[in-house]
Amino acid sequence: IKFGLAVAGFLFGLSAMASALAFETHTNVIALWTILLGSQIFLLILGVLAILPARLVLHLPTLRALQQCMRFISLVPIRMFIRLLRWFTPAAARQLHHVSVELQRSGAIYGDLARWMGMLLTQIFAMAFNLGMLFAFLALSYGNDPTFGWRSTMLTSGQMHQIMEIIAWPWSTIWPDAVPTLEMVTYVKDSSKDNVRHLLDPDQRINDVRMWASLWPFLLASLCFYGVLPRVGTLAISLLQVHRNARPDPQHQLAL
Numbered sequence: 001i002k003f004g005l006a007v008a009g010f011l012f013g014l015s016a017m018a019s020a021l022a023f024e025t026h027t028n029v030i031a032l033w034t035i036l037l038g039s040q041i042f043l044l045i046l047g048v049l050a051i052l053p054a055r056l057v058l059h060l061p062t063l064r065a066l067q068q069c070m071r072f073i074s075l076v077p078i079r080m081f082i083r084l085l086r087w088f089t090p091a092a093a094r095q096l097h098h099v100s101v102e103l104q105r106s107g108a109i110y111g112d113l114a115r116w117m118g119m120l121l122t123q124i125f126a127m128a129f130n131l132g133m134l135f136a137f138l139a140l141s142y143g144n145d146p147t148f149g150w151r152s153t154m155l156t157s158g159q160m161h162q163i164m165e166i167i168a169w170p171w172s173t174i175w176p177d178a179v180p181t182l183e184m185v186t187y188v189k190d191s192s193k194d195n196v197r198h199l200l201d202p203d204q205r206i207n208d209v210r211m212w213a214s215l216w217p218f219l220l221a222s223l224c225f226y227g228v229l230p231r232v233g234t235l236a237i238s239l240l241q242v243h244r245n246a247r248p249d250p251q252h253q254l255a256l
Helices: 002-020 029-051 061-088 090-105 107-143 157-167 182-187 202-212 216-245
Strands: none
Touching (some): 029 216, 061 090, 107 216, 157 216, 182 202
16 A cells, blocks of 8 residues: 555656646746645645644644544545445455444554554655656756746735745755845746747847746755655654554554
8 A cells, every 4th residue: 555655646746747847838836836835735734733632732622623624534535445345345344344343442542553554644645746746847857948937916026036035945045046036036927928038149048048947946945845855754753653653562452
């Protein structure tokens, strides 16, 4: 199951990044960052909330209700899987039903282990997904010529620059070249329908292409710092917690 999730996540990451990069037009970094990274950050926050011990959010009614909702939603795929098994293999479904009854009976013992195992499996998929996106981003960038801009009717160049500076804060000291300047942000604003410049001066055309590719380090750093690194941390913590909760104990039902 872990191997299958890793392969599926890597392939999904490849296809997601390949479909997001445009080669005939400029890739809108707002849409790319929001869909591929912003949504992941939101899902990661919900996952961490679902796995937190209940005592930490006991006195926070809103978070407690959200945690219970997340834990309830996480049971839906399992219920669907068992119902499918009932149609195809009734014997296996009966065995799973017996196991589920035993798990509910021993919830105090195996509840944490089950939650951390679920977290581990999701993080394996998410880690492979981000590695697939990173691989596709590097391979397609060196094998083709994607250009990056941004388009918004509400944001000005100054506001967009401030947003990018906030996003780039984690690596601003160790990789300053990956922090876009106001000149770059203003230059790559994709305001016209095609924004294709037909210039006769070769030097100006080279500078134009270089400016439109100037957001590449920013996106690469974003993939590393907001995609891969958080998943490395959650994957490591999940492995440690699964190992800790699965340690042999004579008082536990080891066969189960």
